[in-house]
Amino acid sequence: MQKNPAHSRFPSLEALPALALPKQAPQALASDELCFALWDKYAMPGNIREHSLLVAKIAAALATRGQDLGLAINVDLVRQSALLHDLGKAYSLAYGGSHSMLGAGWVVAETGNYALAQGVLHHVHWPWPLPCGSQVCSLPLIVLYADKRAKHDQCVTLDERASDLLERYGHDQEARETMMRVFAEIKTLEQALADCLKWENLYADTFDSRGLVNRR
Numbered sequence: 001m002q003k004n005p006a007h008s009r010f011p012s013l014e015a016l017p018a019l020a021l022p023k024q025a026p027q028a029l030a031s032d033e034l035c036f037a038l039w040d041k042y043a044m045p046g047n048i049r050e051h052s053l054l055v056a057k058i059a060a061a062l063a064t065r066g067q068d069l070g071l072a073i074n075v076d077l078v079r080q081s082a083l084l085h086d087l088g089k090a091y092s093l094a095y096g097g098s099h100s101m102l103g104a105g106w107v108v109a110e111t112g113n114y115a116l117a118q119g120v121l122h123h124v125h126w127p128w129p130l131p132c133g134s135q136v137c138s139l140p141l142i143v144l145y146a147d148k149r150a151k152h153d154q155c156v157t158l159d160e161r162a163s164d165l166l167e168r169y170g171h172d173q174e175a176r177e178t179m180m181r182v183f184a185e186i187k188t189l190e191q192a193l194a195d196c197l198k199w200e201n202l203y204a205d206t207f208d209s210r211g212l213v214n215r216r
């Protein structure tokens, strides 16, 4: 069997980092520093850190616009949830399983903050109909959309991201059809966010000067 480099970070199931002591207050306030400490603890590789910084930048830009328009949205929480959205990726690449479920479980255990975990849990796919009106501008949907605009550490359009994923993972007809359906749903989300945030060229915006997150 070919050796998976991720196995050296988690040589066995028992090698998983111990979860934080359950002393933290429920719904504890998070911080960017806590997110970065969790990156270290869960051995997040450099390329996923770069990707997560970009997703956080895009998500923060969208949330800030929502806040400026008077919507009830917590920009810090959105940014921090985006920073953590791929926390479970390295482990699931090594051992399989759902990186979104694993990461969300770790985030709840580490922070006691369910809002942060919500963005992690739902960043791959939103299984329900989109909420109406301004409710679409919510933490999990913003993180999900931001992730679809980030190809590694590069901001791209949804079409570019879809063709990249089709090329890498569209191994059979069923996989391709599922991806096409998911991206059609994300395009609907993009339009709903653009309407809600009055952001005409959202589909092409590269967020260059918005939502900057301090690199470590």
Ligand SMILES: [Fe+2]
Residues within 6 Å of the ligand: 051, 055, 085, 086, 147
């Ligand atoms: Fe991601």
